[in-house]
Amino acid sequence: MNRDVFITCAVTGGGDTAGKSPHVPVTPEQIAEASIAAARAGAAVAHIHVRDPETGQAARRLELYEEVVARIRASDVDVIINLTAGMGGDVVFGSGETPLPLDPAGTDMVGPTERLEHVAKLRPEICTLDCGTMNFALGDYVMTNTPSTLRAMARQVQALGVRPELEVFDAGHLVFVKELQREGLLDDPLLIQLCMGIPYGAPNDPLTLMSLVHNLPAGAQFSAFSIGRDQLPYAAMAALAGGNVRVGLEDNLWLDKGVKATNAQLVERARGVVEGMGARVMGPAEVREKLKLVKHD
Numbered sequence: 001m002n003r004d005v006f007i008t009c010a011v012t013g014g015g016d017t018a019g020k021s022p023h024v025p026v027t028p029e030q031i032a033e034a035s036i037a038a039a040r041a042g043a044a045v046a047h048i049h050v051r052d053p054e055t056g057q058a059a060r061r062l063e064l065y066e067e068v069v070a071r072i073r074a075s076d077v078d079v080i081i082n083l084t085a086g087m088g089g090d091v092v093f094g095s096g097e098t099p100l101p102l103d104p105a106g107t108d109m110v111g112p113t114e115r116l117e118h119v120a121k122l123r124p125e126i127c128t129l130d131c132g133t134m135n136f137a138l139g140d141y142v143m144t145n146t147p148s149t150l151r152a153m154a155r156q157v158q159a160l161g162v163r164p165e166l167e168v169f170d171a172g173h174l175v176f177v178k179e180l181q182r183e184g185l186l187d188d189p190l191l192i193q194l195c196m197g198i199p200y201g202a203p204n205d206p207l208t209l210m211s212l213v214h215n216l217p218a219g220a221q222f223s224a225f226s227i228g229r230d231q232l233p234y235a236a237m238a239a240l241a242g243g244n245v246r247v248g249l250e251d252n253l254w255l256d257k258g259v260k261a262t263n264a265q266l267v268e269r270a271r272g273v274v275e276g277m278g279a280r281v282m283g284p285a286e287v288r289e290k291l292k293l294v295k296h297d
Helices: 026-041 060-074 117-122 147-160 169-180 206-214 233-240 264-277 284-291
Strands: 007-010 045-048 080-083 089-092 126-130 139-142 163-168 189-194 221-226 244-247 253-258
Touching: 007 026, 007 089, 007 233, 007 264, 026 045, 026 060, 026 163, 026 264, 060 080, 060 117, 080 206, 080 284, 089 264, 147 163, 147 169, 163 169, 169 206, 189 206, 206 221, 221 233, 233 244, 244 264, 253 264
Parallel strands: 007 045, 007 244, 045 080, 080 126, 126 163, 163 189, 189 221, 221 244
Antiparallel strands: 089 139
């Protein structure tokens, strides 16, 4: 068991959830306020997507990231900023016998440099790197991350002095992580997020989780999470497996049956789980030191 645990709060995500709960933050002000509230509740890291303020749908516009980050940095609360770099790798095929042309409503494919534009401009301490391509949930959507794209992104992130959080959705993604490590494209300590229970990635049963944990590169730091009603049980599961915790409205909207959660409430609940198991929740300064993060202003 990990006795010194840090909590990441994924405050909004890019899924179609803004209309499903009044607590999902949409505007830059709301996303920043949710990140700050999560930090006050005990999260050391805020994982941030942005949304179109008018529609609530996923976005990747630089000015939205700029406002969110500026508001967090201007606050009196310390929190490690973790920006997604997963946007811009979305392909939606046509259905059935007509996979082409691609569906323009959901397809958003750009190159590595454009996907990292906000990271290069804002220099967060952490940004995500999704470590493979997979069928993602239902329908004809494919989360697309080719090896050459990921190598280019890893190279750029390394040059920026930003720590990549390596998003692992299945066992093959760990194989690729180890390739990047051998090629010198990742600096120690590796930071890995095990993303469990997402169709059609690794299921969130304990045996699958522990199989992934036993295949982590030596010395890697990791977190693990699951989605929906399994998110909060995974606060215990991740710590027991030797890792750290992620909660937040990106992955789960509920605090209890019939009770919609806020991000801060999910962090508070996860903190109670971790501390009730006898572990200590780490603050952002400790996590920066542990992960060798560089704080940019």
